[in-house]
Amino acid sequence: MRHRPSALAxxxxxxxxxxxxxxxxxxxxxxxxxxxxxxxxxxxxLLPIEVRHLSPLPNPGFEPISAPAIFKSxxxxxxxxxxxxxxxxxxxxxxxxxxxxxxxxxxLPASDPGALxxxxxxxxxxxxxxxxxxxxxxxxxxxxxxxxxxxxxxxDRQITAILxxxxxxxxxxxxxxxxxxxxxxxxxxxxxxxxxxxxTALAGTESDLWIGTLNQGLLHWRGGETEHLTEQDxxxxxxxxxxxxxxxxxxxxxxxxxxxxxxxxVSRILARGRFAHALLADGTSLLVGQVESGVLQVSLAQQGTxxxxxxxxxxxxxxxxxxxSGEDLDHGRVIDPAxxxxxxxxxNRAATATVEQFLTVAGSNYAVADExxxxxxxxxxxxxxxxxxxxxxxxxxxxxLMAASDGGLWVxxxxxxxxxxxxxxxxxxxxxxxxxxxxxRVVEDTRHAAVVVATANGLVFFNRDGRQRQVxxxxxxxxxxxxxxxxxxxxxxxxxxxxxxxxxxxxxxHSMYAFQGLVNNHVYALGAKGxxxxxxTLGGLSLLSGDAVQRNLTTSTSGLTHNWITGxxxxxxxxxxxxxxxxxxxxxxxxxxxxxxxxxxxTVINPGAMLADGRLVxxxxxxxxxxxxxxxxxxxxxxxxxxxxxxxxxLAVDRGVLYVGTVNGLVKIAESKLQ
Numbered sequence: 001m002r003h004r005p006s007a008l009a010x011x012x013x014x015x016x017x018x019x020x021x022x023x024x025x026x027x028x029x030x031x032x033x034x035x036x037x038x039x040x041x042x043x044x045x046l047l048p049i050e051v052r053h054l055s056p057l058p059n060p061g062f063e064p065i066s067a068p069a070i071f072k073s074x075x076x077x078x079x080x081x082x083x084x085x086x087x088x089x090x091x092x093x094x095x096x097x098x099x100x101x102x103x104x105x106x107x108l109p110a111s112d113p114g115a116l117x118x119x120x121x122x123x124x125x126x127x128x129x130x131x132x133x134x135x136x137x138x139x140x141x142x143x144x145x146x147x148x149x150x151x152x153x154x155x156d157r158q159i160t161a162i163l164x165x166x167x168x169x170x171x172x173x174x175x176x177x178x179x180x181x182x183x184x185x186x187x188x189x190x191x192x193x194x195x196x197x198x199x200t201a202l203a204g205t206e207s208d209l210w211i212g213t214l215n216q217g218l219l220h221w222r223g224g225e226t227e228h229l230t231e232q233d234x235x236x237x238x239x240x241x242x243x244x245x246x247x248x249x250x251x252x253x254x255x256x257x258x259x260x261x262x263x264x265x266v267s268r269i270l271a272r273g274r275f276a277h278a279l280l281a282d283g284t285s286l287l288v289g290q291v292e293s294g295v296l297q298v299s300l301a302q303q304g305t306x307x308x309x310x311x312x313x314x315x316x317x318x319x320x321x322x323x324x325s326g327e328d329l330d331h332g333r334v335i336d337p338a339x340x341x342x343x344x345x346x347x348n349r350a351a352t353a354t355v356e357q358f359l360t361v362a363g364s365n366y367a368v369a370d371e372x373x374x375x376x377x378x379x380x381x382x383x384x385x386x387x388x389x390x391x392x393x394x395x396x397x398x399x400x401l402m403a404a405s406d407g408g409l410w411v412x413x414x415x416x417x418x419x420x421x422x423x424x425x426x427x428x429x430x431x432x433x434x435x436x437x438x439x440x441r442v443v444e445d446t447r448h449a450a451v452v453v454a455t456a457n458g459l460v461f462f463n464r465d466g467r468q469r470q471v472x473x474x475x476x477x478x479x480x481x482x483x484x485x486x487x488x489x490x491x492x493x494x495x496x497x498x499x500x501x502x503x504x505x506x507x508x509x510h511s512m513y514a515f516q517g518l519v520n521n522h523v524y525a526l527g528a529k530g531x532x533x534x535x536x537t538l539g540g541l542s543l544l545s546g547d548a549v550q551r552n553l554t555t556s557t558s559g560l561t562h563n564w565i566t567g568x569x570x571x572x573x574x575x576x577x578x579x580x581x582x583x584x585x586x587x588x589x590x591x592x593x594x595x596x597x598x599x600x601x602x603t604v605i606n607p608g609a610m611l612a613d614g615r616l617v618x619x620x621x622x623x624x625x626x627x628x629x630x631x632x633x634x635x636x637x638x639x640x641x642x643x644x645x646x647x648x649x650x651l652a653v654d655r656g657v658l659y660v661g662t663v664n665g666l667v668k669i670a671e672s673k674l675q
Contacts, residue, residue, distance in 0.1 A: 047156055047180065049187040051123070054139065054146035056107050059642035060674065062660070062667040064103075065421075067396045069388030074368040075116035076361045077129040078143050083368065084113035084131055085388075086396055086664045087644070089141075096386050104664065105644045108146070109136040110625075112645075112664065115357075119164025122184025130170070132159035135623070135646075138172060138182075151187055156180065161212075163202040171209075173199025179211060193226035194219055203243040203250075210250060212240030218252055220264060227264065234266030235259050242289075246281025247300075253279045258288060258298070270298050280358035280365065287365065287376075289355025295367055295374070295382055394419050394430050398661030400608060402442035402451070403654035406464060410451065411666060412439025412650070418453065420466045429466040436460055436468070441485050441608055445493070452493065454483035459495055477509030478502045485608065487526035489533055490546075496523030501535060503547055510547075517549035518542050520563075524607050527568030527575060534575060536565025541577065543591060551591055559593030560585065567610030569617065569633075576617060576633050578605030584619055586633065598627050598636040611651040616671060618658065620648030626660060628674050639674065643667065 070085045080099065081092040089102040102108050114132035121128065121140065128140040137150035137157045149170075151157050161173035170182040171190065178195035179202075180187055189195045194211055197219070201212030204221075211219040217230035217238050231238055237254035244251040250261040253276030259266050271288050274296055278289030281300070288296040353369035360366070365376040366385075373386035393411060400412030407423025417432025418439050438456035445452055450469065451462040458473040458481055472495075474481050480497035487494050492505030500513030500521050513521050520539030527534040533544040540554035540563045555563050560579075567578025575587040576596070583603035586594050598619065605627075609620030617629035625640035626648050640646055643662060650661030659668050 045188045047177075047187045047189070048152040049137075049182070050148075050150050050152055052148055052150070054108070054148045057105065057109075057641040059106050060639065060669065062105075062642035062669045064644065065393060065659075065666045065668060066389075066391035067393040067665045068371065068391045070370050070396065071368050071372070071388060072112075072114060072356050072370075073116045073131075074357060074359055074366070074373070075118055075129060076359065077118050077127075077141075081361075081373075081386075082116060082129055083373065083386075084116050086112050089113060089131065092386065098389075102146075103644075105642055108139065109133060109148070110640060110643050110646045110664075111136040113139075114159060115162050117162050117164055119170070120168060121164065121170055121182070122168030124184075130162055130164060132162045132172070134158055138162060138170070149182060151180070153177075156187075161199050161202045163204075163209075165206045167206055169206070171202055173202055173211070175199075175214075191221065191226065194221065200240050201243045203245055210243050210245075210252075212243050212252065213238075215239055218243075222264075229261075229264075229266070234269075236269055236272075241275075241277045242279040244279035244281045244286070246286075247283040249281070251279050251281050251286055253277065253288065258286065260300075271296055278355050278357050278367070280360070282365075287358055287367075289358060289367060291354050292352055294351045294353050295355055295376075297380065392419075392421065392428055393666060394428075394432075396665045397663050398650050398666050400439045400442050401650040401652035401659050401661050401666075402444060403652040403659065404444050404451065404464060405446055407654065408464075409652065409654070409659060410442045410453075411661070412442050412453070414438060414663075418442070431462070431466060431468065433468070435471050435473075440483060443486050443488060443493075445488060447488075452486050454486040454495065456482050459483050459486060472504075472509075477504075477511075479511035479513065484524055485526045487528040487533075489528040490531065494526055494528065494533060496526050496535065498522045501526075512547065512549075517552070519552040519554065524564070524566050525568045525578070527570060529570045534568050536568055536577070537563075538565075539563050541565050541587075553587075553591065553593065558591070561595075561599075566605045566607045567619065569610045569612045571612060571617070571631075571633055576610065576612070576619075576629075578610045578619055580604050583621075584610075584627065584629075584633070584636075596629070596633055596636065598629060598633075606647070606649050609649055609651055611653060613653045613671075616674065618651050618653075620651055620660070620662075621646070623647055642669075 069087055071083045072085050074083045083090045088104045088108055091100040093099050112134040117130045118127055126142055128142050131139045135157050138159055140147050155176040158175040159172050160175050163171040172180045175198050178197045179190040179199055181190045197216050198214035200214050203210045209221040215238050217235050218240055220227040229235055236257040236259055239255055240252055242253035252259040255275050257272045258270040258276045260268050275291040276288045277291050280287040285300055286298040355367045355369050357368040367374040371388045372384050374382045375385045376382055395413045395416040397414040399414045402410040409421040411419045415438055417436045420429040435458045436455055441454040443452045453460040458471050461470040462468055472478055479502045480499035482498055483495050485496040495502045500511055500518055501523055502509055502511045512518055519542045520537035522538040523535055525536035531545055535542040542549050543551045553560055562579040562582040564580035566580050569576040573589040577585040577587050583600040584596050584598035586596050604622035606620045606622055611618045615631055617633045619627040623646050625638050625643055625646045627636055628639055629636040645662035645664035647663045652659040656671050657668050658671050
């Protein structure tokens with residue numbers, strides 16, 4: 001006889017089913033929430049990136065004025081040698097002939113090329129030449145065209161080191177974000193322990209990786225964990241310049257010596273007192289590329305003292321006997337230029353070269369130096385086999401320009417003095433002394449047939465032919481040696497310094513600083529018109545009449561949006577005011593401040609990089625190119641295409657031609673092409 005369940009039993013069974021259903025629903029909701037959280041976390045880890053085909057920029061007409069070719073890195077790719085530097089990417093055939101130059105700012109983004117490497121990425125079907133850039137991510141070249149792997153976050157695009165992996169992933173060291181990894185589709189941080197460091201060097205594999213940093217020592221990623229080695233662990237310095245692997249050991253170059261690591265620990269110190277900027281280990285010796293001291297070869301044989309011996313190499317330069325053979329790089333032939341540079345006649349250059357990188361091609365060692373390529377001969381000597389092309393200019397880092405009344409162009413450099421380019425196209429005159437080395441401003445004083453040069457170590461007076469006439473320093477009456485700007489004023493001139501201003505006239509030298517009413521001691525810009533003098537400082541703007549302060553303008557007392565003043569240009573009865581952080585403002589005759597089309601947040605006008613000639617107004621920016629305004633400074637546009645760098649530091653106009661100085665060279669353009 002079958003028993004029917006009681007009502008209570010049915011109720012209990014139903015309750016159990018309800019509880020199970022509720023529990024299942026709860027678990028499902030929790031798993032869904034956790035899954036959503038994981039997806040959100042993964043999405044948050046991804047960094048925005050775009051990969052696009054790269055086409056030449058539409059150059060409006062800028063023409064470069066030749067400057068020395070400087071090399072920073074190199075790689076052998078598709079039987080040709082590629083050398084990268086500020087001017088662009090140079091392609092050389094095996095016999096040393098320059099086959100092509102991909103120019104920075106025209107064929108390539110206006111961003112300094114950096115490290116080169118060859119690898120096959122996950123989103124490519126063939127090997128590519130990979131090139132890091134200083135502000136535009138990574139460029140990939142397959143021998144026919146470029147593509148750009150560009151993180152869209154501004155802080156993610158400054159690539160300082162690259163390492164393609166066998167898996168097809170690309171490691172990208174950055175200056176701010178730390179180590180990033182690109183897998184062909186996405187970009188993200190490699191690991192939390194390798195983030196927020198300035199990466200200087202990469203070596204190793206995906207499972208055993210060494211990461212050099214600017215000031216935090218060495219990171220070692222292995223087995224999913226990161227070990228941190230610092231000076232407390234035996235590193236000679238917290239700054240890592242280079243990493244080399246060889247024979248089960250790791251070599252770490254620093255500004256003071258090289259550390260040899262064995263089993264992850266510092267075992268000995270090599271090349272003491274040497275600035276180890278580049279390294280190459282071959283098992284028996286270590287090549288150390290130095291800053292301005294060429295190559296040092298270090299024997300890796302163990303010594304009783306625990307230190308390796310150091311044997312400097314004979315750095316005498318000599319052409320190799322098999323030069324110009326025309327054979328492929330992969331067959332081990334030397335590269336020798338078809339037309340040697342005149343600069344290569346300097347037989348001591350290899351001994352003073354800055355070595356940026358070592359290359360091994362078909363069993364031969366090469367050193368990429370700042371001004372050329374060196375090859376190690378069987379006896380250990382180094383021969384210069386390729387020299388960078390010389391230029392009309394001495395350097396690429398232009399800090400000041402002045403078009404003289406005789407048609408000559410004066411070009412000041414950040415740390416190489418100045419060049420005078422004659423109007424007739426003759427040989428440039430170069431001046432570089434203890435006083436003429438860091439040029440802030442060049443002004444022609446036609447009243448006395450002189451050129452006045454403001455430098456970091458005084459005010460230097462030249463004849464118009466380039467002969468130095470006089471040097472004024474603090475001992476001569478200046479309020480400080482470092483002269484940031486100079487302006488002709490009334491019957492004399494005014495020198496701006498970080499300590500105030502000094503008036504130089506017939507009565508002698510007398511100075512003014514904050515105690516006498518100047519708004520701030522640190523002067524960056526001067527503007528003079530008639531009896532009116534404007535002094536732009538770190539803390540605002542002072543308006544003077546004669547040598548007396550009439551009014552001070554700051555963010556709290558006027559319409560200034562930034563106190564740091566970097567440029568002053570007169571327009572009729574008004575002034576255009578360049579700032580460090582707010583672009584260009586306008587100041588009316590009554591001292592009122594208003595904005596312009598070029599007033600933009602986070603726009604920096606470089607000190608001294610403002611100019612007006614009655615037709616157009618120009619302002620050079622930090623990293624944003626050239627601002628071009630109409631004659632009244634009302635309508636503005638930004639020009640970037642064709643510039644070798646977006647950091648515009650100096651301007652000059654002569655006979656309808658605009659000269660634009662940047663941190664990466666000098667270009668010129670007909671002013672009409674910018675209207």
